[in-house]
Amino acid sequence: MSSKLIDHSVPLIRAVVVHPDGRGENARHAAERLEEAVGLARALDLDVRAEEIVRLRKTTPATLFGAGKVDELAALIRAAEAEAVVVDDTLTPVQQRNLEKAWDAKVIDRTGLILEIFGRRARTKEGRLQVELARLDYERSRLVRTWTHLERQRGGTGSTGGPGETQIEIDRRLIADRIVRLKNELEEVRRTRGLHRKARAKVPYPTVALVGYTNAGKSTLFNRLTGAEVLAKDLLFATLDTTVRTIRLPQGRPAIVADTVGFISDLPHELVESFRATLEEVGEADLILHVRDIASPDSAAQAKDVEEVMAQIPTPEGKERRILEVWNKVDLLDPEAREIVEGEAARRGRSTPDAVVVSAWTGEGIEDLRHAITRRIDDDPEIGLVLHPAEGEALAWLYANGRVTSRQHEETGDVRVGVRLSAQALGRLERLYPDILNRD
The missing domain is CATH 3.30.70 (Alpha-Beta Plaits)
Structure with missing residues (x-):
């Protein structure tokens, strides 16, 4: 078990990040997964005091880690004076509660961490509805908080439990009622989105959707293509709410471009389901631009994670799914690596482009991308x-x-x-x- 203490003076919530390696990952991949988990924690403004990779020979139902590892981590948590522990895996409610008792600290798993980040990033009414639905779906089996804030949303009659109803039963019922209301509201959002898509279909503009691993540079590319000013930061999940703009392709043809939420490995199923209305924009698109951070050593694994999420997004019957990979951040590669990447992209699509090398930050390759988009969607007679x-x-x-x-x-x-x-x-x-x- 290897660990690294980190000195921070920022007065934030002190935290330890733990990545359980139960898949036999190689050292590089485990380190990259830990680095990503630390990035997620910092995106939530946690002060990461220590980070740890824990090798798991087998999982323990009660605490995930064995008793010895739990004690060893408890010592690290005390040394770091941590108030919270991020476990980069999915924990059962029982595991979460037992670890909180053993470590005397708030424990948040990977799903809970991503949900918290989404809760902070959502700006539109639709985004907030989707995040709240995902959070409630996650929390209803845990009830690690007292959901007293939900009581203020109850109606005035017929919503108070009888004398024999326990607080946990009341909480569960409140959550279930709120989930039903949220699903009804999101169904209305989905209907409205469908009407918008039908309206756009009457104007025969092709639609292009940007997808990619979080922080791959989608929003920067979106801004470069459209001239918009969408928030684009070196920040995980900087974009949650879909933004749509119209651009002009070479020779004047208009197209509609949509920037979407970033994907991530082990994206919580609650989020995939809750963001279904948003992700339908991807399924309906005439062309999907899969934006990859080609400078990342984990680019291939990230691409696979994105493909797994896209496989869950339905495509209308009879519609062909077209994907063009955009290998972004080429400006961060050294000359030798860049030559290899550009050669691979050239081999993958000589007549019909399959991958385009760009830097959304500097603008390199953007005109090539515009022409590639045109060739991929230009099948009209x-x-x-x-x-x-x-x-x-x-x-x-x-x-x-x-x-x-x-x-x-x-x-x-x-x-x-x-x-x-x-x-x-x-x-x-x-x-x-x-x-x-x-x-x-």
Whole structure:
């Protein structure tokens, strides 16, 4: 068992972070998992005084760790004067309570830690609803807190327990009632999102969703592509609430881009379920940009974690899931590593791009990415049209609703254009400007 004491003077809640290694991880992977757990703890403004990797030969039902390890960790916790202990694994309610007694400190497991971070980061009403639902689902089997704040949300009649009802029964019922109300509210959110998607579908713009491991640089890339000012920090789960913007691709075609919540290994199932309304944006997208921190030594493992979460997101029947990997943070690589990465990306997609190397921070590769997005979503049929000089409004409509691939001015003043239009856009063109389509 190896540990490292950390000297901090910031007056925050003092904490120890423990990563139980029960999977036989190699030393590098275990260290990376511990580093991520420390990052999560600091994202919650905990003052991490010590961090520890504990090798587990077998798990103990009552405390996860064996009795000797529990005592050894208790000594470390006392030495660090820690008030909280983060265990980078999923604990049962019994394990959590027993460890709190043994260590005389608040114990929070990986799921609880991520839920707390999400609770702080959520800004919109939808985000707060989703986080509260996930938190209640997690807490109802634990009841490690007294849920007195829920009592203020009860109705005035029929909600007070009888004399034989224990406090824990009241708490459970309060939580169950609140979960039902939250699910109803989120169902309304899901319905509203569906209406928004239908409205966007009437305007034939392709949709692009950004996904990736937390802190991979999605929001920085989103800002670079759209010119928006979404919060982009070197911070785990900086973005929770989906942001949607319209961009112009090469040759003028509009597209809708959505920035989404970051994924992480062992993402709590409560969050996957609660964020289903948000994640539906990913399933409905015409193209998914999987943003990877290619400079991270754990990039491949992070990509696998993202793919596992995406596998839980349904795709509408008959819709092909298209994914373009964006290998971000190339500016952090040394010249030799960068050459290897760029060569691999080039081999993976010569005609149809499969991976694009970029730096969202410096802007390197962004134009290549824009062209790659265009090629991946540009499967609409191309037609040739001739417009008279007075039909400038129709020409502007073509630029706004399709992709003009060629434009040639004739001596007569006519404009000959090649344009790609979706089936929806072609139908609208036929209704709005029928003469143009019937013209030789």
